[in-house]
Amino acid sequence: MTSFSLRKYRRITIKIGSALLVDRARGLKRDWLDSLAADIGELADNGAEVLVVSSGAIALGRTILGLGRRALKLEESQAAAAVGQIALAGAWSDALAGNGLKSGQILLTLGDTEERRRYLNARATISTLVKMKAVPVINENDTVATSEIRYGDNDRLAARVATMMGADLLILLSDIDGLYSAPPARDPNAEFLPVVERITPEIEAMAGAAASELSRGGMRTKLDAGKIATGAGTAMIIAAGTRLSPILAIERGERFTLFRPSAHPVKGYKTWIAGQLEPAGRLTVDDGAVRALMSGKSLLPAGVKLVSGNFARGDTVAILSPEGREVARGLVAYDAADAVRVAGLKTAEIETVLGYEARSAMIHRDDLVITGHAPEKEADHAESA
Ligand code: GLU
Numbered sequence: 001m002t003s004f005s006l007r008k009y010r011r012i013t014i015k016i017g018s019a020l021l022v023d024r025a026r027g028l029k030r031d032w033l034d035s036l037a038a039d040i041g042e043l044a045d046n047g048a049e050v051l052v053v054s055s056g057a058i059a060l061g062r063t064i065l066g067l068g069r070r071a072l073k074l075e076e077s078q079a080a081a082a083v084g085q086i087a088l089a090g091a092w093s094d095a096l097a098g099n100g101l102k103s104g105q106i107l108l109t110l111g112d113t114e115e116r117r118r119y120l121n122a123r124a125t126i127s128t129l130v131k132m133k134a135v136p137v138i139n140e141n142d143t144v145a146t147s148e149i150r151y152g153d154n155d156r157l158a159a160r161v162a163t164m165m166g167a168d169l170l171i172l173l174s175d176i177d178g179l180y181s182a183p184p185a186r187d188p189n190a191e192f193l194p195v196v197e198r199i200t201p202e203i204e205a206m207a208g209a210a211a212s213e214l215s216r217g218g219m220r221t222k223l224d225a226g227k228i229a230t231g232a233g234t235a236m237i238i239a240a241g242t243r244l245s246p247i248l249a250i251e252r253g254e255r256f257t258l259f260r261p262s263a264h265p266v267k268g269y270k271t272w273i274a275g276q277l278e279p280a281g282r283l284t285v286d287d288g289a290v291r292a293l294m295s296g297k298s299l300l301p302a303g304v305k306l307v308s309g310n311f312a313r314g315d316t317v318a319i320l321s322p323e324g325r326e327v328a329r330g331l332v333a334y335d336a337a338d339a340v341r342v343a344g345l346k347t348a349e350i351e352t353v354l355g356y357e358a359r360s361a362m363i364h365r366d367d368l369v370i371t372g373h374a375p376e377k378e379a380d381h382a383e384s385a
Contacts, residue, residue: 004258006251007046009169009235011130014040015053015158016173020241021088022059024069028087032244033095036173039247040135041099049130051165052103052137053158054092060084074146081142092137102134107141110149110277113160114316119272123164130165156277159225163232163271168261170229171250172222173241178257179219183208196259199227201325226259228275231371233265266369273329274369279318281309281336283343283362290321293328298361299368301350304343311336319363321372330368333359 006012016036023029040050058077061084062068072080089105096103106129112122129136138161140151151157155172162170180190186208196203207219222238229236239256243249250256266274285293289303299319311317313335319328334342339362342350347360 004250004253006043006048006169006247009048011049011051011165011167012043012169012171013051013053013158013162013165013167013234014171014173014247015154016055016241017154017175018055018059019175020173020246021054021056022063024059024063027063028056028060028091030091030095033091034098035244036241036246037092037095037099037101039245040096041101043247044101044135050135051126051130051161051167052092052135053154053161054088054137054139055154056088057081057084057139057142060088078143078145085139085142088139089137096135096137102132103137104129104134106136106138108138108151108157108161109141109145110151113157113164114276114278116272119164126161126165151277153221155221155225156228159228159234159236160275160277162229162234163275167234170225170234170236171247172225172236172238173246174222174238175240175242176219176238177240177255178238179203179206179223181206183219192255193257194255196226196257198262199223199230199259227371230259230261231266231274232271233261233267235259235261270369273316273331273367274371276316276329279309279329280311280315281307281317281332281339282320283307283317283332283339284320284322284324285327287322289319290327293319293368293370296365298365299328299330299363300347300360301339301342301345301362302347304339304362307336307339307343309336311339313338317363318371319368325372327372328363328368328370330363332363333361333367 021029021033043050058081061080064083064087065080067080093103106126108122112118126136140157159170179193179196182190184190204223207223226236236259237256239246239250283304284306285303286305289299293299311332313333314331316329317332318326321327338354341353345353351357
């Protein structure tokens with residue numbers, strides 16, 4: 001991997017974790033930020049467009065307010081974020097300006113990427129910023145996000161931004177240098193993986209249990225981010241951000257894990273569907289329906305075994321195999337109550353039950369994206385459909 005070059009990537013999203021930017025006792029790590037800003041300047045000189053997703057608002061606000069390590073109530077962390085974000089944005093603006101770069105702050109809430117119209121609006125603003133040669137510095141709007149309506153971790157937010165903006169590379173700078181066959185803190189024999197061709201269930205199992213309480217993200221959300229990114233054709237790198245000039249370190253041949261983009265990425269409208277972070281409901285289907293979906297067909301009510309969640313018509317729902325594995329996502333044509341009534345029915349029976357003429361498909365193929373892995377031979381078939 002020593003000959004790896006970032007030069008072929010034209011639009012790069014870089015995500016920075018809180019621990020890299022903020023020292024609990026001393027606050028912002030300015031030297032480190034300056035070295036990263038210089039790296040970004042170099043990428044820009046080579047013609048790349050760079051977008052930054054920066055964590056650190058809550059951590060920095062905590063330090064500035066002297067809140068120590070104690071657990072914060074929701075309104076306290078929102079207040080800490082308000083204090084931290086203004087300092088964070090100022091620091092980014094200064095550091096990038098020191099390298100001849102303009103910047104602009106974007107704060108997103110979950111609805112800004114999950115609702116189609118707001119997604120298009122956010123995309124237009126960020127595109128304009130990029131066109132004006134200002135580096136977008138993006139974070140979650142933590143001052144108004146409550147636990148029900150938040151991304152919660154910036155790994156998935158960064159993947160959502162990268163795919164929304166059609167980035168060809170997402171770099172997650174972390175306190176770990178990549179993916180290991182098991183969490184290395186717990187397993188001394190864990191092996192480092194330099195390249196991941198596809199995020200299969202075996203790869204997901206390597207992430208171990210949920211993240212530690214210190215990091216919101218952990219490896220699990222990084223792999224979730226990887227699925228969103230690679231499925232939309234964006235390559236992803238997990239690299240250590242703990243050293244100075246962490247981006248140039250990648251070029252110099254320090255190790256990292258590269259997740260290759262899918263050879264058959266979903267495009268446009270379907271990228272938005274596939275990257276939805278919280279599906280509003282779940283439809284468990286039979287094996288016949290799984291096969292039909294994999295060969296590019298719509299989901300018919302006849303194949304639906306179980307409906308769960310309280311969704312409205314047009315919401316995104318996940319489609320699960322009989323074993324409970326997610327195989328696809330799509331925009332559902334019925335609300336939850338009607339979906340329950342028509343589940344298992346043949347098309348001809350639907351109108352009698354509902355009392356009105358409805359679309360026969362539960363999810364039309366145009367509104368449906370395969371997100372899971374079928375058994376190998378079926379996956380190949382599905383991807384060419
Ligand atoms: N948005 C949070 C912050 O800036 C960080 C979320 C995360 O660590 O992933 O403090």
